[in-house]
Amino acid sequence: MMRGRVLKDRIEGIRLSQVSQPLRRPASDAKVATGRQVPLTSVELLCAEIVDAEGRTGTGFTYTLRAGGPALFALAEEIAPMLLGRPAADIPAAWDMLAWRTISLGAGGAAYHVLAAFDTALWDLKARRAGLPLARLLGAWRAGARVYNSGGQYLEASIDEMRGAARASVARGIGGIKMKVGQPDWREDMRRIEAVRDAIGPDTALMIDANQQWTRAEARAFCRRVDDMGLAFIEEPLEARDFAGHGALARELVTPVATGEMLTSFDEHAALVAAGGAGVLQPDAPRIGGVTPFLRVMELARANRLTLAPHFVMELHLQMVAAYPTEGWVEYFDWLEELFDERLEIRDGRIWVPDRPGFGLTLSDAARARTVSTTTLGAPPEGGT
Ligand SMILES: [Mg+2]
CATH class of the missing domain: 3.20.20.120 (Enolase-like C-terminal domain)
Incomplete structure (x- = not known):
């Protein structure tokens, strides 16, 4: 952490959204044929929007299928405050910090799914700051x-x-x-x-x-x-x-x-x-x-x-x-x-690859409409609720 310096890319705010996206038609693969799973009917997403000191926003997300949507959101809500105030550009260090703080949950699994929401938002933000597609x-x-x-x-x-x-x-x-x-x-x-x-x-x-x-x-x-x-x-x-x-x-x-x-x-x-x-x-x-x-x-x-x-x-x-x-x-x-x-x-x-910076994506009104839980820490990103 670069204490005492004014960081333009300091993380000032985070909005988390749990989004449930239904499929138009249930989908079955071999796991359904063997009776181990039921047909897939929706994708459960955790979206992270991270705002820096200049008001720029990076958007990222992770997902799970069939189970775990609320758990991802709950864990994200618990650990998001650890990112506030950190330099947004130093992503591997932030990733490592979050990985150690969640190590009791296992080095992978749900914890790493949650890390992915923050990590993809930070990479999107970094590319947007550079004005380049990722x-x-x-x-x-x-x-x-x-x-x-x-x-x-x-x-x-x-x-x-x-x-x-x-x-x-x-x-x-x-x-x-x-x-x-x-x-x-x-x-x-x-x-x-x-x-x-x-x-x-x-x-x-x-x-x-x-x-x-x-x-x-x-x-x-x-x-x-x-x-x-x-x-x-x-x-x-x-x-x-x-x-x-x-x-x-x-x-x-x-x-x-x-x-x-x-x-x-x-x-x-x-x-x-x-x-x-x-x-x-x-x-x-x-x-x-x-x-x-x-x-x-x-x-x-x-x-x-x-x-x-x-x-x-x-x-x-x-x-x-x-x-x-x-x-x-x-x-x-x-x-x-x-x-x-x-x-x-x-x-x-x-x-x-789109010409737009970052992943070149912004969450739509449909994403807001399908948001089942949301929370904002610190400065809110533009748009949405
Ligand atoms: Mg496959």
Whole structure:
């Protein structure tokens, strides 16, 4: 802390909002097919708006699915005062302070989800102060990233619906289609993969995602069957923390194994990578604590020559994928679109980094309308309630 100096970027205020965003249609992946989860009906977000001494605001967020929305808000409300008065630009030090203050909760999990809301808001603020999109503040390698869509490709969709959704995605400029697999009968999965491949033709990337529901034997058998189909990757064939199993499977296949979305820290990603468990690494910035640990995961991925394909929240991850040295993937979801005033541009199989500074996003009236709890400490940000 730089005591005695007037800091223009001193954190003067924080507004926290717990937002519940419903899905238009419940979504089921293999975790529902095995009875472990119920269909997803909403995304529960924790938004943080951080105001500095010059009145600038950075906006960030984290999320959880099915459970934990109120818990994230409660923990955020408890620890937010620790940030007031600190220099907003010194993000790793702030992150470390919050991580130590919450260490009893475990180095990951809900605590790191909450850290992500603050961390992404601080990175947004830093990029806004620099007048740059976050991708360019980090150092961009390209103006956008390849984008794929799994919308309409969940287990509840019929083959006709999947083919229609896949064609519509390609027509609107999406560059790849990811299908959910893990039907009780593997032959049904094969039929669906072949039908979607037929619908999109040979030139559009196709991926499959088993959402952790195969045993090692089932995964090995199925992945060998599809290994010559030219899939861009096979996602979560095994339970997310079966690093050794992922490593053994990855060594057996030509098709890259993709995983990492369920992990909640840099250290878990390091263990996965050490086991050789991923050719395509899928970190989720809100789950691992935000941009600060995500940048460390990017260096880990780079050192191990992995493809970067973050999970969900294209609104955040686009900026980091554009700042990775080799081409990765961004996952398209329209689930959060209404929460922001801005829309991201998609064309030619790619999603494009907006010209606006930071993440280039502001919370919309719909986000305010879907806010179930909110609190403001210190100076309030402009806009909203
Ligand atoms: Mg997935």
